[in-house]
Amino acid sequence: xxxxxxxxxxxxxxxxxxxxxxxxxxxxxxxxxxxxxxxxxxxxxxxxxxxxxxxxxxxxxxxxxxxxxxxxxxxxxxxxxxxxxxxxxxxxxxxxxxxxxxxxxxxxxxxxxxxxxxxxxxxxxxxxxxxxxxxxxxxxxxxxxxxxxxxxxxxxxxxxxxxxxxxxxxxxxxxxxxxxxxxxxxxxxxxxxxxxxxxxxxxxxxxxxxxxxxxxxxxxxxxxxxxxxxxxxxxxxxxxxxxxxxxxxxxxxxxxxxxxxxxxxxxxxxxxxxxxxxxxxxxxxxxxxxxxxxxxxxxxxxxxxxxxxxxxxxxxxxxxxxxxxxxxxxxxxxxxxxxxxxxxxxxxxxxxxxxxxxxxxxxxxxxxxxxxxxxxxxxxxxxxxx
Amino acid sequence: xxxxxxxxxxxxxxxxxxxxxxxxxxxxxxxxxxxxxxxxxxxxxxxxxxxxxxxxxxxxxxxxxxxxxxxxxxxxxxxxxxxxxxxxxxxxxxxxxxxxxxxxxxxxxxxxxxxxxxxxxxxxxxxxxxxxxxxxxxxxxxxxxxxxxxxxxxxxxxxxxxxxxxxxxxxxxxxxxxxxxxxxxxxxxxxxxxxxxxxxxxxxxxxxxxxxxxxxxxxxxxxxxxxxxxxxxxxxxxxxxxxxxxxxxxxxxxxxxxxxxxxxxxxxxxxxxxxxxxxxxxxxxxxxxxxxxxxxxxxxxxxxxxxxxxxxxxxxxxxxxxxxxxxxxxxxxxxxxxxxxxxxxxxxxxxxxxxxxxxxxxxxxxxxxxxxxxx
Ligand SMILES: Cc1cc2nc3c(=O)[nH]c(=O)nc-3n(C[C@H](O)[C@H](O)[C@H](O)COP(=O)(O)OP(=O)(O)OC[C@H]3O[C@@H](n4cnc5c(N)ncnc54)[C@H](O)[C@@H]3O)c2cc1C
Numbered sequence: 001x002x003x004x005x006x007x008x009x010x011x012x013x014x015x016x017x018x019x020x021x022x023x024x025x026x027x028x029x030x031x032x033x034x035x036x037x038x039x040x041x042x043x044x045x046x047x048x049x050x051x052x053x054x055x056x057x058x059x060x061x062x063x064x065x066x067x068x069x070x071x072x073x074x075x076x077x078x079x080x081x082x083x084x085x086x087x088x089x090x091x092x093x094x095x096x097x098x099x100x101x102x103x104x105x106x107x108x109x110x111x112x113x114x115x116x117x118x119x120x121x122x123x124x125x126x127x128x129x130x131x132x133x134x135x136x137x138x139x140x141x142x143x144x145x146x147x148x149x150x151x152x153x154x155x156x157x158x159x160x161x162x163x164x165x166x167x168x169x170x171x172x173x174x175x176x177x178x179x180x181x182x183x184x185x186x187x188x189x190x191x192x193x194x195x196x197x198x199x200x201x202x203x204x205x206x207x208x209x210x211x212x213x214x215x216x217x218x219x220x221x222x223x224x225x226x227x228x229x230x231x232x233x234x235x236x237x238x239x240x241x242x243x244x245x246x247x248x249x250x251x252x253x254x255x256x257x258x259x260x261x262x263x264x265x266x267x268x269x270x271x272x273x274x275x276x277x278x279x280x281x282x283x284x285x286x287x288x289x290x291x292x293x294x295x296x297x298x299x300x301x302x303x304x305x306x307x308x309x310x311x312x313x314x315x316x317x318x319x320x321x322x323x324x325x326x327x328x329x330x331x332x333x334x335x336x337x338x339x340x341x342x343x344x345x346x347x348x349x350x351x352x353x354x355x356x357x358x359x360x361x362x363x364x365x366x367x368x369x370x371x372x373x374x375x376x377x378x379x380x381x382x383x384x385x386x
Numbered sequence: 387x388x389x390x391x392x393x394x395x396x397x398x399x400x401x402x403x404x405x406x407x408x409x410x411x412x413x414x415x416x417x418x419x420x421x422x423x424x425x426x427x428x429x430x431x432x433x434x435x436x437x438x439x440x441x442x443x444x445x446x447x448x449x450x451x452x453x454x455x456x457x458x459x460x461x462x463x464x465x466x467x468x469x470x471x472x473x474x475x476x477x478x479x480x481x482x483x484x485x486x487x488x489x490x491x492x493x494x495x496x497x498x499x500x501x502x503x504x505x506x507x508x509x510x511x512x513x514x515x516x517x518x519x520x521x522x523x524x525x526x527x528x529x530x531x532x533x534x535x536x537x538x539x540x541x542x543x544x545x546x547x548x549x550x551x552x553x554x555x556x557x558x559x560x561x562x563x564x565x566x567x568x569x570x571x572x573x574x575x576x577x578x579x580x581x582x583x584x585x586x587x588x589x590x591x592x593x594x595x596x597x598x599x600x601x602x603x604x605x606x607x608x609x610x611x612x613x614x615x616x617x618x619x620x621x622x623x624x625x626x627x628x629x630x631x632x633x634x635x636x637x638x639x640x641x642x643x644x645x646x647x648x649x650x651x652x653x654x655x656x657x658x659x660x661x662x663x664x665x666x667x668x669x670x671x672x673x674x675x676x677x678x679x680x681x682x683x684x685x686x687x688x689x690x691x692x693x694x695x696x697x698x699x700x701x702x703x704x705x706x707x708x709x710x711x712x713x714x715x716x717x718x719x720x721x722x723x724x725x726x727x728x729x730x731x732x733x734x735x736x737x738x739x740x741x742x743x744x745x746x747x748x749x750x751x752x753x754x755x756x757x758x759x760x761x
Contacts, residue, residue, distance in 0.1 A: 001689075284700070285755060302387065
């Protein structure tokens with residue numbers, strides 16, 4: 001074991017630190033103008049799409065450089081690198097791997113520039129965990145596919161310009177993964193209707209998306225017909241060092257400790273209560289477990305071994321932590337716990353109440369804990385499929 | 387950057403595993419653990435020749451000169467087969483000598499520990515069962531330049547087998563007024579025996595000191611100044627227990643997974659049912675997680691001592707809590723056969739009962755994590 005960096009890696013880290021010294025003000029001083037300038041600057045450095053090949057406009061970074069960049073950004077609580085979240089996370093990687101030259105030229109620069117948003121049309125009302133059974137249909141007619149069906153839980157559909165869509169192009173497949181095709185569809189296409197769904201926090205970040213004879217030119221197909229499962233799943237299994245997730249959980253925990261200092265139990269700060277202290281220490285231990293698990297995965301990647309099902313370990317850890325942190329924050333506030341923004345006894349103007357209702361975003365979105373447990377049990381432990 | 391093992395460490399693991407596969411499958415482990423000695427003196431000689439007993443002893447004192455990370459490799463494997471031997475205790479005694487002993491004292495005792503000629507142990511705990519400095523109440527009476535010890539150490543690992551006891555005792559009223567004595571089993575006034583215990587593969591006993599005279603040259607370090615060295619030794623031992631628990635828990639998981647693949651009920655392997663497969667997946671998540679914490683703690687003990695206490699405590703807290711649950715789940719998932727003496731499942735439950743309190747349970751270590759984190 002050895003955590004020392006090579007001279008080149010050290011030089012890169014110093015470069016990042018110097019950049020941050022110069023370009024990143026303390027959180028309280030970050031104005032709207034700052035965020036605009038920030039995105040321009042990090043784009044110039046090619047730190048947006050840092051892992052992508054240089055010829056498509058990415059940074060061509062090594063795995064270690066990516067880890068260093070992320071680590072330094074997280075330490076300084078820097079804003080995200082780039083604004084097109086889904087484009088950067090999986091649409092872009094899928095296009096780079098399976099797209100035509102024309103598709104790369106057309107989409108990649110816009111994703112890097114954050115010119116507009118992408119959304120993800122995978123889940124359907126009847127097919128969530130069992131995604132591979134999806135039924136939204138596309139029929140080839142000349143040089144277009146005609147799409148009919150429905151997607152649901154489509155995050156940020158309302159303000160997205162494009163959707164990456166999984167459709168069924170063959171109804172009689174040998175197995176259900178066959179016959180799925182991936183299409184890239186403009187959200188303003190004729191026949192698309194978006195109906196926002198209000199979530200339990202009161203927001204409406206996801207939506208139902210209806211497709212009624214929507215014509216999609218064949219040139220918008222990503223990968224071959226029937227290859228959609230492979231195209232999208234390989235992109236989902238992308239990066240997994242957990243650095244960003246750990247940093248965000250650490251911030252939550254810091255806030256939780258401050259809250260425990262402020263809230264009282266029996267007239268004393270809750271932080272003096274042994275059970276509160278132990279719960280906080282237990283959360284810290286779990287977060288550190290995620291961090292050190294991530295270091296082992298990173299090591300594996302550096303040795304050229306691809307990651308697979310082991311990434312479900314940190315997904316499960318994270319799911320439990322997200323739920324518990326929000327829940328504890330509300331519990332610590334006693335009778336102010338169930339009060340929300342605008343109620344004076346609620347701490348931090350209802351921030352924690354919001355956290356306590358937001359966990360489904362990471363716990364359910366992207367594969368539920370039960371599905372992660374199945375993955376570990378079946379693919380790692382070799383138990384029979386259910 | 388590399389948070390993995392070196393080629394040498396992989397070789398060490400393979401050698402250890404080979405020896406244990408050949409000499410200590412579980413039926414052999416049972417025989418050894420049920421013997422009066424609780425370990426196999428014949429195998430002890432052989433593992434000493436293989437360098438296990440002197441793994442962390444410097445080469446100049448006849449050891450392999452390796453570190454905590456190497457020890458993790460060794461103990462994960464001894465844990466996997468619940469190997470009964472005073473290896474962990476002897477290594478802890480060596481760690482205490484390394485932390486607190488003078489050059490002359492190291493030269494005097496370390497070679498014998500490395501060769502396996504002596505079986506060492508750290509006799510820290512007393513009846514009060516406290517792991518902090520105040521937990522040491524055994525008083526040393528000054529007599530010329532020697533100390534006379536009169537009292538008792540409780541919960542001493544491998545007390546029955548040990549031939550060399552490292553004994554913390556009190557020299558004054560302040561919590562850290564402590565000194566460390568090296569007490570050979572043969573010294574006048576020394577008596578030691580094991581208690582009966584659940585886990586036959588791990589012995590715990592009592593050391594009685596009835597006016598035992600410790601000459602000045604057998605006092606390690608300066609009286610009143612040894613607590614930091616002792617605390618480091620305790621951290622080292624804690625990491626070692628946590629590492630051995632990784633192997634033991636992986637053994638338990640492997641046994642239960644195998645059973646779940648083969649036991650058929652309602653026409654299907656029980657491992658197909660999620661009420662069976664999901665607890666197994668959770669075991670995997672927990673073992674992987676305390677493994678990562680333990681590896682990091684071991685690395686910190688070797689290379690980054692300031693970070694070590696916090697990671698040692700996180701690893702042990704996680705292990706104590708998770709292994710306790712694993713031990714119980716393993717029995718449940720086997721059904722009635724898990725309750726039999728003949729089937730191996732209970733061996734892991736009993737090991738989990740030994741691991742949990744050893745050098746601090748989850749509450750103890752979570753409290754320490756909280757304190758170290760400035761809460
Ligand atoms: C905030 C949020 C944002 C989302 N954003 C998007 C998006 O942008 N695009 C998109 O396509 N989708 C999105 N989703 C959908 C998400 O991927 C699905 O909700 C998820 O895959 C689960 O599917 P489901 O909701 O249909 O639940 P179901 O699959 O019906 O599951 C219901 C319950 O049954 C359990 N279950 C199901 N199958 C099994 C099994 N085999 N074994 C054991 N338990 C099982 C599940 O664990 C769950 O507890 C989002 C979801 C949320 C909550």
